[in-house]
Amino acid sequence: MSRIDIPTPDQIPEGSKQILDTMTRQxxxxxxxxxxMALSPNALNGWAGLQGALAxxxxxxxxxxxxxxxxxxxxxxxxxxxxTFVASTMAKIPAEEIRLNRLGSSANPKTAAAVAFATKLxxxxxxxxxxxxxxxxxxxxSNANIVEIVALSAQFMLTNFINNAFDTDIxxxxxxxxxx
Numbered sequence: 366m367s368r369i370d371i372p373t374p375d376q377i378p379e380g381s382k383q384i385l386d387t388m389t390r391q392x393x394x395x396x397x398x399x400x401x402m403a404l405s406p407n408a409l410n411g412w413a414g415l416q417g418a419l420a421x422x423x424x425x426x427x428x429x430x431x432x433x434x435x436x437x438x439x440x441x442x443x444x445x446x447x448x449t450f451v452a453s454t455m456a457k458i459p460a461e462e463i464r465l466n467r468l469g470s471s472a473n474p475k476t477a478a479a480v481a482f483a484t485k486l487x488x489x490x491x492x493x494x495x496x497x498x499x500x501x502x503x504x505x506x507s508n509a510n511i512v513e514i515v516a517l518s519a520q521f522m523l524t525n526f527i528n529n530a531f532d533t534d535i536x537x538x539x540x541x542x543x544x545x
Contacts, residue, residue, distance in 0.1 A: 402524075422510075430479065437468070449463055
């Protein structure tokens, strides 16, 4: 049970309505996470700006892999469920690849390096080693790409923390935090 009341459409502040309406049109639903973030137009607008800019980085499957890895490390059931749904239905990522991404890996060596780096980033609170940086560089990522991986990880961590703090009711097919 959510530890915050999920706002109804008439409870959404005016400053959040345009972004929330845009996200609803894109997804054909309004996830509870976005309804909660909409309580603060500043938080929603800040997140949406970051998300919009970072949607142009790397490739979709790598971004989805990072989302899954970060959400796994942070134990966010809501985000694991949402990102698994998006990865499987929209990006058409196979179940085995989703499982690997959650474990900080991938069948694709370049994606594996990005996902492993994102995992290490979360586990060390950003205090990665020189070897961690060299591994992601050796996979073909530039320093600009590494900055993007860090920014994507932070974006996903933000939604993980909101959902973990409020125990947001999951409105996607539920995925457990543990992975075999």
